[in-house]
Amino acid sequence: MLVWGISALSHDASLAVVSDGEVVFAGHSERYSRIKNDPLLHSDLIAEALSHGRPQAISWYERPYLKKLRHATAGQWKDALTKEDAPRRYLRSLGLPFRLPAVSFAKHHESHAMAGVATSGFSDAAVIVADAIGEFDTFTISKYTARDGLDVLFRRRYPHSLGLLYSAFTRRCGFRPNEDEYITMGMAAFGSPRYTDQLKAEWIAIGEPGFRLRANVHRGIGDWLPEALPEDLAASVQAVTEEVLLGAARWARRETGSRNLVLMGGVALNCVANSRICATGDFDHVWIFPNPGDAGSSLGAIAATTRQPVKWSGPYLGTEIQRTLDPREIVEELKANGVLAVANGRAEFGPRALGNRSILADPRTRRMKDRVNEVKGREKFRPFAPVIREERAADFFEMPIPATPYMQFTARCKEPGKFPAIVHTDGTSRVQTVTREQHPLLYRVLNEWELETGCPMLLNTSLNSRGEPLVNSWEHALAFGRREGIKVL
Structure with a gap:
């Protein structure tokens, strides 16, 4: 059975596809429309979901009438009284190339x-x-x-x-x-x-x-x-x-x-x-x-309404950029210029760039932090995250847990003076750990980078400019590279 999960009409719309219990696709609408936090489902997102088949059921991430009651309680009368945001009405307005199947509703939490x-x-x-x-x-x-x-x-x-x-x-x-x-x-x-x-x-x-x-x-x-x-x-x-x-x-x-x-x-x-x-x-x-x-609740809605186990193999669930990448080329570019962009494989489902839509940089100088902040148009006080092989993380960080593959925890850096580009003012870093199984290419790059330079980590930040969503396609990536003067691989 093929089920769509949808989160939309509020902010950061997304669509997830589960086929016979396995997550086969999940994407953010903003990556297609290029509108940050886009609340509406973009036609290209829908088309990509349809490439996996037409849904036999749809799961919606919240209860619309309960939400309207809250709107009324909050005095948001325009939102409470409009009918245009009724999920079934909205889905029919999209001109979907199939008859709308049954729509089930989960509670938001x-x-x-x-x-x-x-x-x-x-x-x-x-x-x-x-x-x-x-x-x-x-x-x-x-x-x-x-x-x-x-x-x-x-x-x-x-x-x-x-x-x-x-x-x-x-x-x-x-x-x-x-x-x-x-x-x-x-x-x-x-x-x-x-x-x-x-x-x-x-x-x-x-x-x-x-x-x-x-x-x-x-x-x-x-x-x-x-x-x-x-x-x-x-x-x-x-x-x-x-x-x-x-x-x-x-x-x-x-x-x-x-x-x-x-x-x-x-x-x-x-x-x-x-x-x-x-x-x-x-x-x-x-x-x-x-x-x-x-956005993640598009997947959660399916799990909540079907009451069936979900097979999930990792966050790389979105649009695929198919390119052959040579780890040696990445390492040589980093040695020569200190920074590059990587756009390859399936896009990350979530707000963090985890190696498939990333800017990678040498973390050993303060100047590199300022340079990347300038590229992204960010405030200079903002920190960047390091990516490091899981087995090396405890050598350089006081890890709260052994593995932090999704940048969800901070850890105190043991040698902050050596890696100023990835250490915040309080001495901590939002560490991403990587294993060979999770991301073979990034793991190999980190290994070869350390062999060449003695540095066990790289700066990793999202491939986008300020106010923009992560790049989604190779064309988006090339446009970023031309605009910011960074090589894209």
């Missing part, structure tokens, strides 16, 4: 949770989902077992939302909410959490396992503390977020009895908080699906 559970390999787990807002749930803690499925033990509902609070502070710091939260997280390392107590006194009450907001922050917090430095505000909201998540994880461990933890929702992209949870030692295994936000 159920889709998040099941995207994590279905790809974890766990037979039991504590599951924490934290995001901004979908329908009403914003923060849930569940117990999962293969026999009984998902059982929600605790929930917070709109307007009490940790994700909305973080987004409100992202706006207050001068960035775009629902898009630049990762910049706020990076900026936090430059500040001091001097406003944590004041933040808790005015905005959030924390008590294990959760929290309550003291006011609705859906439309922001205005010019709160106008004299405060943005980096101190960022550090303060980051500290509060970590406190909430650590308390939730402790409670989840006690209440579920499981030594496995699944973290999902947009807040699960907070790699600093994720690392602190790992450091507690409460869990033997922590799993975060490489696409934990709403």
Whole structure:
């Protein structure tokens, strides 16, 4: 049976295809339309999904009428009253070349949770989902077992939302909410959490396992503390977020009895908080699906509605660029110019570039960090990630867990002076580990790079310019190379 999973009409639309229980395709609409966070399904994304066959069923990532009720509760009357965003009506408007099959609907947090559970390999787990807002749930803690499925033990509902609070502070710091939260997280390392107590006194009450907001922050917090430095505000909201998540994880461990933890929702992209949870030692295994936000819920919706196991072999699920790459050529280009772009293989499903749509660079000089930031049009304070072979990672980083293949955790660098381009101001790095099985080409490049230079790692960042989605095609990659003056292989 072939099933489509769809996340659309909100932000970062995506489509996943599962055939007889195996994920055969998953892609982001923005990569095709070139519109960042595009909420609509692009025709080329649909065409690529159709190359795997016509769907016999469709799974939608949330309950539309429950969401409209929340819109009404929030005073979003335009959204509540419009009929154009009804999923079946929307799908019919796309002119699909087949009769619309049955459409099943999962709850928003159920889709998040099941995207994590279905790809974890766990037979039991504590599951924490934290995001901004979908329908009403914003923060849930569940117990999962293969026999009984998902059982929600605790929930917070709109307007009490940790994700909305973080987004409100992202706006207050001068960035775009629902898009630049990762910049706020990076900026936090430059500040001091001097406003944590004041933040808790005015905005959030924390008590294990959760929290309550003291006011609705859906439309922001205005010019709160106008004299405060943005980096101190960022550090303060980051500290509060970590406190909430650590308390939730402790409670989840006690209440579920499981030594496995699944973290999902947009807040699960907070790699600093994720690392602190790992450091507690409460869990033997922590799993975060490489696409934990709403886009990943296209896959989660299938797992939630079909109630069947999903075979998932890794994040390389999108458009394929078929080119023959020679690791020696990559190493020689890096030795000669210090930086290049790689566009090859199937696109990553998720926000991180993991070697198939990447800019790679020599991490041994501070100048290289500035150069890559200039290429991407980014703020100079923003950190970059290192990629290193898994067996070498512990030699250079204090790893929270042995393997971090999807850039979801931070680790303290043991020799920061040697690799200034990939070390943040707090001495940490968002490490990507690689095995030969996960990515044979990248593994071989790293091996030959170390043999040639003595350096065990490379800087790895996404192949895109500021404000653009990751490149999706060879034509996109060549355009990037011409524009930025970087060789593309």
